[in-house]
Amino acid sequence: MSRARLTELRGPGVRPRSLDARALAALAANPGCRRRALLDGAGIDKGALAQALGSPASYGQSQFALIRGNAFEARVKADGGTELLRLLHERLAPGTPPPGPEEIAAPDLSAAGPEGRAARTALALREATAAGGWALLDHPMLVLDVAGSPAYVEPDAVVVHPDGGWTVVEIKSFPMIDGSADAAKVGAAARQAAVYVLALEQVAEHAAAHTGRAVRVRDRALLVCPKDFSNLPAAAAVDVRKQLATTRRQLARLTRVEEIAAALPEGTTFDLRLTDDGRTPTRPPEELAEAVEAVGAAYAPECLAACELAFHCRKRSRQEGAVEALGRGVRGELGGLGTVEEVLAAAASTDADQVDDPAVLALRRAAALRAQALAAAASRAPEPVCR
Ligand code: SF4
Incomplete structure (x- = not known):
């Protein structure tokens, strides 16, 4: 089975959709779903497919929630990351004094394109580790090899510790009430953080070789959320070891995507045959549904919060x-x-x-x-x- 077959599954001229951390994390959350593994592995736009099938996805953040989330994130990272480093100390190194703003390096990570940004991030991580101080990398770009293709992922922040430790920081807009937050949302954040840890581990190997220092990607991420419906930040340390093991196993399994494709009936394609403006599918929904049903699914109610095809799969599962x-x-x-x-x-x-x-x-x-x-x-x- 060749890459040409995967291109045929998407349709001629359709660019593959890249996998982000959210998609990778959702894939790891439902390991038994061959349908999702194939569609994601072939870079098929599941949102557009669901729309063409007449069962559009309903999840996603509203514009208002996005603006509010961005404002909260900016507040958490204000003053050169002083507040963020204070929260990190409170949760991950209690009893030690947090660094002042002048002690926190903030490397410039700007570069052209995702490849350029990923290379710039890797260099900044090496330099910060070699310097042996604190550094806050704001929206670094990391790259993961997924079934032979690069997937670019962007955590909210990564903190470099003076001892060569790297901590992933996830900033979310759901509230933390009396020190705890919605378990499902924390679980999703942990799976996302695990993807970042995995991507950082690949950079860490090179950084250790270059700097001659021990580099340790910490398996406890820092989750920052608004405290009790206010816009004040509260933080918790999230152990991502379990999610890390699952994600690692799942990504290794993704290489079997071509195997799943090989088992499809001859000529199966998920091509929407969009009109010239690239907006309207011209392929009959029945034909698309037949192609989708040719791959086994593993529907569970959790899909509703994680996969664009959830309404379609739920309908079929109920039928x-x-x-x-x-x-x-x-x-x-x-x-x-x-x-x-x-x-x-x-x-x-x-x-x-x-x-x-x-x-x-x-x-x-x-x-x-x-x-x-x-x-x-x-x-x-x-x-x-x-x-
Ligand atoms: S919604 Fe369907 S395709 Fe998506 S993960 Fe669930 S079963 Fe798989």
Whole structure:
């Protein structure tokens, strides 16, 4: 299977969509989805595909939220990063005094194009590490090799410590209330931070060779959020070791994208056949749906917050009555029962062959309890009053 086949899947003349940290993190969050692995690996625009299928994605930040998020980030990084370094000390090095603004280097990372910015970032990291002081890299550009292609990712900041440690900083606009934040959002931020740590590890190897110093990419990222709905910053250290291991494994698996493509029926393509202005798809949605269905998916409700195709996959999952649509927890409890129809049949059955199946026994018991509760409620219902 060649790169030409991946180009054919996108459509002639369609530029591959690059993977950012959010996309890489979402890919790692649903390792079993071959559909997403193929579409992302081939650089297909899933948002445009979902739109053409008639199930556009609904997630994404509003313009207002973006402006508010940018203003918060600027506030966190103000005064040469003094406040940010204070938060970092508070969470990652309690008891040590934070550096003053004059002690924090802020290298210029501007360069042409992502390649130029990534090279400039790598140089700045090496220089800051060799200097042995504090440095704050604002929006550095990092590069990761994903299935043989470069993916450029941009953390909010990276802090270089005097001991040669590098810490990823993620600044988010969701609130941290009484020291804790929405677990799902923190999980997504941790997966994103893990992608940055992975990309930094590749730079660290070169930096250690160049500077002769030990360089350590820290596996605890600093998450900064607004405190209790105010615009004051609060921070937490987030351990990303687990996410790092998952992301590493997933990215290694991505090399199998060409294998997934090879298993597709001859001539399968996700080409939207856009009009000359590049806006309107001319390919019939039924044809596109057929191409999409040719690749296996692993829908779970979590997809709704992470994948542009979620509404399409949810619709199909519901049509098939797949229990995955009910969530991974429920799916795990149901053992070998794969559809809602099978679950209802198992709950109603009295088949003696299934008595060893704990899921079937639990369903029968639940059905019996429900029937009892309904009967009790019916017996307590007041007589209708006739006037
Ligand atoms: S929405 Fe569909 S394509 Fe996207 S990760 Fe979920 S199952 Fe896979």
